[in-house]
Amino acid sequence: MSKLSDVHGPDEVREAFRVYLRDRGIKYTTPRQKVLDAVLDLHHHFDAEQVLYALKERDLKVGKATVYRTLPLLVDCGVLKEVRFDVKQTHYEHAFGEGPHDHMVCRRCGRIVEFASDEVVELRSRIGRRHNFHVISHRFQLTGLCWDCAIVCPVATMPAPERRE
Ligand SMILES: [Zn+2]
Numbered sequence: 001m002s003k004l005s006d007v008h009g010p011d012e013v014r015e016a017f018r019v020y021l022r023d024r025g026i027k028y029t030t031p032r033q034k035v036l037d038a039v040l041d042l043h044h045h046f047d048a049e050q051v052l053y054a055l056k057e058r059d060l061k062v063g064k065a066t067v068y069r070t071l072p073l074l075v076d077c078g079v080l081k082e083v084r085f086d087v088k089q090t091h092y093e094h095a096f097g098e099g100p101h102d103h104m105v106c107r108r109c110g111r112i113v114e115f116a117s118d119e120v121v122e123l124r125s126r127i128g129r130r131h132n133f134h135v136i137s138h139r140f141q142l143t144g145l146c147w148d149c150a151i152v153c154p155v156a157t158m159p160a161p162e163r164r165e
């Protein structure tokens with residue numbers, strides 16, 4: 001199977017998913033193809049409900065269960081990456097065609113800021129080497145307040161008061 005990190009076009013992604021399913025004895029059914037097509041048209045971060053909505057908008061009838069079952073397959077296959085911005089809902093983003101990046105999430109308004117850091121990539125290899133562990137991917141997320149929210153809630157960004165005797 002071709003490495004998905006080298007894959008860019010939607011046709012290559014479809015082919016990679018087909019091969020992935022075939023290798024595991026899973027049928028590449030029409031509903032699964034529709035889920036993949038809807039996912040390919042979504043950008044940035046999205047959750048299962050948004051995939052359902054995108055399918056509905058195109059008048060494609062795919063069951064909720066199929067969507068919820070297909071998304072983890074797309075993650076395992078390397079088409080999607082799971083990102084977790086809150087405890088309620090798993091979000092996804094395309095895992096191909098872009099460089100690796102991490103996220104900062106504003107705790108007040110939910111704004112998501114993406115950043116890429118060579119230092120993080122270097123650090124993860126260093127930690128892996130120290131523990132004889134071959135690192136393939138990582139999840140690193142910063143939470144806090146975005147600039148706009150920090151202005152509204154200045155108290156939250158103030159350093160903790162010094163303890164008095
Ligand atoms: Zn904010």
Ligand SMILES: [Zn+2]
Nearest residue numbers: 093101103114
């Ligand atoms: Zn992202």
